Structures are given as structure tokens and as C-alpha cells.
Amino acid sequence: MAEPSNHDRWLVSYSDFITVLFALFVVLFATSYRDSQAVRNVSHAIHEGFQQLGAFRQERSDGQPASSTVQAGLTVPADSTVPVKATDGPLPIMAENPALVKDTLAAGSAVDIDELRSELEAAIGDEIRNHEVVMRVTPEGFVVSLKDMGFFSSGQAVLMPGASGKIRRIATVLTQHGLDLRVEGHSDDQPIHTAQFRSNWELSTARAMAVLMLLVDESGMDPTKISVAGYGQYRPVADNSTPEGRQMNRRVDLVVVAPELSPQHAP
Secondary structure: OOOOOOOOOHHHHHHHHHHHHHHHHHHHHHHHHHHHHHHHHHHHHHHHHHHHOOOOOOEOOOOOEOOOEEEOOEEEOOOOOOOOOOOOOOOOOOOOOHHHHHHHHHHHHOOOHHHHHHHHHHHOHHHHHOOOEEEEEEOOEEEEEEEHHHOEOOOOOOEOOOHHHHHHHHHHHHHHOOOEEEEEEEOOOOOOOOOOOOOHHHHHHHHHHHHHHHHHHHOOOOHHHEEEEEOOOOOOOOOOOOHHHHHHHOEEEEEEEOHHHOOOOOO
16 A cells, blocks of 8 residues: 655755754854954944043033044044034134133143233234234144245245244244144145145145244254144135135144144154
């Protein structure tokens, strides 16, 4: 007598297949979970490290930012306006609350910003009135901005006659306070390609170097307390579409740097 055929045998193979498939997804999930945990651990460690430097904002109980932001060598209170994205437009140069920035500078550099401003006004009053020198408080710090019209000829990095004396008077004030300084070169967005300078990067850096060398070699500024940077046309303070704006962007900035992030203390 023939055995009756079992039409449900396929269920055995199907259940084996489902079991293997389930095991596969369990393994995939476990691997993914482990990797995400590792990524979260690394991310947390990086976050904690930068948070100690004040580079990330923390939330207060009311949901508002409570920590400070580190930008270009100065700890800025979170209540100040700090640009966080690269932009082709003018760089915001004034904090919403300059008093907070001044307090931070005073705490970090042990110098009263109002007193420093007054001393500089006494030393270079004529240049300030002629708009050759502009002083301002920014999220990056206290800035003494040297406009190129009073210090450099167009497309040149050699100081104009009489410019050295102006810079030496500024250096005398800054040196008395033992301030850490960053010399920044900036340009407008007009292309330059000469035998001397292939780009605005080179021009802005050369101008900053010319000022730095005068500060160190002729004004006696401590070379361990000064650094240099060239930004070309990429950090404008005004609109490059107008002659007036381009003139404002051609400058060398002397930026007072908080001591804890000055070159000799930087990691």
C-alpha cells in the first residue's frame, strides 16, 4: 500500500530559511549597534574635548545657549553674535553686546579695554580722525585696523613713508600691556597677478609680515607673543561691490588675542 504524500514538507524548508534569515538580521543589527556605539563614544569624547575649550554651546534649563564659543583665539560669551558659517559676504565685525566681549578680553588679558582705547587715541589721534586707523571690538577680540591708504601703496607690501612711525606709536602702547597679538593681512576681491604677488593671499600675507617685522625688529615686541596670518579677500568687513567697501577691506588688523589661546599656549 502506497504511503500518502505529505504536501506540507515545504514548511520544513521554509522554516529553516526563515530561521537563517532571522539569524542574519540579528547579526547585522548587532554589528550596526556596535558600530553606532563606537561612533557615539568617539563623538562624545571629541565633544567633551572641545567643550572644555568652549567650542560647543550647552543648553541652560530655559533652552538657551549657556556656554561660550571659541573663534580665532578668543573665548566669546554665548550672548554675543558669532558667525558660524563661511560666507562670501561681509564679515560681521561688531558683537550684539560689545560690553560682554570687552569683559571677556579684560578678564583674559588683564587689561582694561576702555583704558587701552584711550591710550591708543592719544597716541594716534590724527590717524583715527583721518580714518587711517579704526578701532573696534569684535567677536575675535579688540582690533586695531590699519587701512592701506595710510600704510601701503596699491598692490604693494612696502610700508609708505611715515607709516613706520604710526605703527611704532601703536606698538609702544601695546607693548606696555604685554599683550598677545595676531597680525592679520586682508585684501579686497580685485584679482592681482604681478611679478611680486600671484594672488591676494600673497599680498595680504606680505603686508602682515611687513607690519610684524617692524613690530619685532624696530619696536621691541616680544616675538613669542605675536603671530601672523594672511586671509586674502575671504574675510571682508564691507561690501566689495563699491569702492568704499573695497577700501575698508584692504587692511592689516592687529588683533589682541586672549592669553590662553595665544600662539605659545596653543596646543
